[in-house]
Amino acid sequence: MNAIAKRDVAASIAQKLEPIVGESAIFDWEHLPPIWQERINRANTLQNIPSCIVYPHTVEQLKSVITYADGNGWSLLPCGSGSKLGWGGVGKDIDLVISTERLNRVIEHAVGDLTVTVEAGVKLADLQNLLRQENQFLPLDPAYAQQATLGGIIATADSGSWRHRYGGVRDMLLGISFVRSDGQLAKAGGRVVKNVAGYDLMKLFTGSYGTLGILTEVTLRAYPIPEASGTVVLTGKAEATASVTKTLLGSALTPTTADLLSSELVKQLGLSQGIGLMVRFQSVKESVQEQSSRLLEVGQNLGLQGTVYTEAEEGTLWQSLSEKIWQASQEPAITCKIGVLPTAAVTTLTKLDALTSSTGLGLIHASGLGRLRLDSGTVTPQIIGELRQYCESQGGFLTVLEAPISLKQQLDVWGYKGNALKVMRQIKQQFDPKNILSPDRFVAGI
Incomplete structure (x- = not known):
């Protein structure tokens, strides 16, 4: 599509959506902030740049926008803050980007039940600040943690190092609300910790990359902030690192994170040289000290260099690790x-x-x-x-x-070789029969 045609499409879409969301919630390509242009460029070829981006303020507005898109056959690229728009396959023929960034209300924090319900556009960093006031947190350490929204984290199944102790995103997810491709609102799960029988939509939507529906509201399990924290770093020869890792996993020690680092990552973090092992213990102070000392001793006996990080130095270390991978x-x-x-x-x-x-x-x-x-x-x-x-x-x-x-464009991004493609396509057909949600972004062009 040439530039003139694209401007005409953008003007047409904006004209139709303006009565729904208001003029201030629609931007055509030429008026997008540079950061958004950069993020969208990483998701689509220059020939398939979306005409507009729209920011619904309410779930009703989002439902109306999707209903209109369904009726007009517009293809949609859902996102939150856009920090992970470049993940997944290369999108094709996208007409409209829908951001849930302005759906950012905290619905309920049930402190005693250790649950929190928020709209999908709430940023994880903001939610962590809120939970911290009640000595609680979400054990998530995703990419671009300051920008990432809860909806985007769930859609990409992006959890991080804490999964060693707490599991992945789907293990914390208790309930969701989402808008279907036809503009209808649907719900699954609830706001309390309980087991339910039937089709588990929370797990199905986790890691679906916006291909099945657009999340509007999520309920997650929170956890108490541990009293103390300490991180043991061991570096050295690969064989010794593999040995101490095996010993750790077979022991009675209870780390919350345990990560192996490549030699270049060890070097860039200023942690000596060789393959690295970073292990975090979080519990009462005495337990953290005892477990850290035991692991440090095992590593040193195998010839590894070891250091224990606590308080501000520990926080800086984990922040640096994230920045090196996701900068x-x-x-x-x-x-x-x-x-x-x-x-x-x-x-x-x-x-x-x-x-x-x-x-x-x-x-x-x-x-x-x-x-x-x-x-x-x-x-x-x-x-x-x-x-x-x-x-x-x-x-x-x-x-x-x-x-x-x-x-x-030169390789298969997903590289999937399993036997579930037929089921995946059937699910996509059931949830999005017109294929308007994130077309070609998922496995095998789903």
């Missing part, structure tokens, strides 16, 4: 989500070093799930293919989350 850059780096058998985590990081000449950054949770950050200027599709093949040989997978559009 923004002018040209998007290649970030990948991987999974391997836990016993293969260290050898996978060694393989990463070999294929990238020790320039790749790798973080693998002790569970076997992890993240890679690769240099888009030097890493080729062939190298990504070799890394994927290695992960698959270790019982796992490799998914490309973010990368330059040109690179994504």
Whole structure:
């Protein structure tokens, strides 16, 4: 579509939606803030840039917008703050971006029940500040934590290091409300901690990348903030690191996080050299001190260098780790989500070093799930293919989350080889029969 035609489409969409959301809630491409243009550019080719972005203020407005889009056959790209728009497959023929960023009310915080209900556009950082006033928190450590909304975190199943103790996003999710592709509101779950029988829509929507519906409201399980926290960092030879990790997982120690770090990531964090292991203990003060000392002793007996971080130094360390993996850059780096058998985590990081000449950054949770950050200027599709093949040989997978559009077009972003594609397509057909929600963004072009 040429520039004149795109302007005409944008004007037509804006004219039809303005009575619903108001003039201040619609922006055409030329008037979007640069940060939004950059984020959308990472999701679509220049030939498929959406005409407009709309910010509904209420669920009723969102329902009306989607109803109008359904009736006009407009394809939609849902998002929150847009920080993860570049994840997943390359979108095609998107007419309208719908942001839930202004659906940002806290509905209810049941302090005694340890539950909180919020609209999907609430930012995690803001919610953590609110929960902290009642000595509670959500054990989520996603990418771009200051910008990420709850809806976006759920849609991308982005939990982080705390999953070792608390599980993933779907394990904290108790209830959802969402707008279907035809503009109707639907709900699943509730606002209390209970087991329910039937189709688990919360798990289905977690990691669906906006292809099944647009989340409007979510209820999550909160947790008390532990009394004390301490992080043990062990670095050194790969064999010794693998040995201490195996000992840790087979012991009675109860860490809340346990992450293995590639040698380059260890180097960039200023943590000496070699493969690293970062383990956080959070409990009463005496327990944290005792467990930290025991793990430190085991590591030192195997020849690893060890340090214990507490208080401000610990907070700085974990913040630096997140920034190294997710730091923004002018040209998007290649970030990948991987999974391997836990016993293969260290050898996978060694393989990463070999294929990238020790320039790749790798973080693998002790569970076997992890993240890679690769240099888009030097890493080729062939190298990504070799890394994927290695992960698959270790019982796992490799998914490309973010990368330059040109690179994504040269490979299969998802690399899915399972046997559930038929079921996935049937579910997509049931929830979005006209294929207007995030077309081509999910596995196999769903």
